[in-house]
Amino acid sequence: MPHLEFDHLNKAYGSLRALTDLTFSVGAGEIFGFVGSNGAGKTTAMRIALGVLAADSGEVRWKGQPLDLDMRRRVGYMPEERGLYPKMKVGEQLVYLARLHGMNEKQATASMEQWTERLGVAARRDDDVEKLSLGNQQRVQLAAALVHEAEILVLDEPFSGLDPVAVDVMSGVLAERAAAGVPVVFSSHQLDLVERLCDRVGIVRAGQMVAVGTKEELRRTPNARWRAVVDGASAGWARTVPGARVLSDDGREVVVELTGHDAGVEQPLLAAATSAGQLREFGPVVPSLADLFRGVVSETEEKDAA
Structure with missing residues (x-):
């Protein structure tokens, strides 16, 4: 089965080690939750996967091949700091982004219409993004990650600021894409959602993966x-x-x-x-995932201090 592989990623900013041999994989059709405290390295790893940052060493692969520019066109990315053009209309922007990823005008328009309908923002297609509520901007940002029929989804804090109805809509979309064989990796501080949605979870601390597995595997404490x-x-x-x-x-x-x-x-x-x-x-x-997270992080801190 094809995997999205993060293989021994290292990244430093001067004396600060952002990532240290970070390694994990996400299988086709799997939803992987990437959790950690602020500054743990989650966003850095995702930006390396998208080519926004270069790793000092290590690489990200899909189907055994390093992610190059052509492959990255097939990745749907949702940044934590939203990347929409605020003064551009929703529909126009999504068509533009789809065409940047290789779709023609007809394909891009049809896909825009499909995803704005699915995500509940069809009525806002002619509105400037800056006129939307935060929740609707989130929905449009997810549409931007999906509009080009992405083969891989990499989503940084996709549920931030969403109301319960929007959370349910987005959860359903992620489950549908995974069922279609798309590997989904997303970071979140909302551990209840991670626990509910994810097939496997990785816990990262100070740039290192300190625990990874299914929820059942993570619960197998001594x-x-x-x-x-x-x-x-x-x-x-x-x-x-x-x-x-x-x-x-x-x-x-x-x-x-x-x-x-x-x-x-x-x-x-x-x-x-x-x-x-x-x-x-x-x-x-x-134990809940929140309990597991606290336990793993505190145990790792105790070992580091010993």
């Missing part, structure tokens, strides 16, 4: 967390369970970390909870 809700229990009952580390205990609800993921590792905890009082709830604690 220790598992379990939650028990027990009525009428004596204080501290969970501390008697061998190998258990109590993370929180309010007298009724207890969250415990257990070493390992082997089948049955939770049974001693379950037995203790049953004996302690009337067991109301018992089950694993599934």
Whole structure:
């Protein structure tokens, strides 16, 4: 299966290391979430893919070939700092951008009409971009990334400033393009959206990829967390369970970390909870992507400081 590959990208600005051996890949038809704190290197990596910046070393490849100018014409790019011409009409601008990517006038016009309709801005085709709301400008910017029938989508913070309806529209479009075989990589600070939409996630810190995988793979930490809700229990009952580390205990609800993921590792905890009082709830604690992000970044910082 063809992949979009970011292979050992390095980029420095003087003494500042923006990227250090950054490596990951995005398969055809896959949605990849690229997450990290501000200044982590996400935008730098995307700009290198588009040829806006040159890497000091490493390269970006599609189907095994380095991305050259011709291949980049097939990439749909949505920059974080929006790149639309504010005094140009929406429809005219999208046709112009499509033609820059190689479409003829008829193809470009048909594609403009299709995407402005799909993204809910068909009624604004004759308006200058600067007259649109931020949300509608976002929709037009996505149309600009899609209008030339892009084979690859690279989107930097595409959901920023969108209302819930627009988020749903954009989410649906990204899922449709992925279903058509387009690799989609997007960055976002809205981790709930990343968790909902993405097949795989990469977490970058200080220019380095510190974790990458499916949400299930990222959740496979060395220790598992379990939650028990027990009525009428004596204080501290969970501390008697061998190998258990109590993370929180309010007298009724207890969250415990257990070493390992082997089948049955939770049974001693379950037995203790049953004996302690009337067991109301018992089950694993599934971390959110936000929890995983905080855990991976803080763990990496601790290792760097050691």
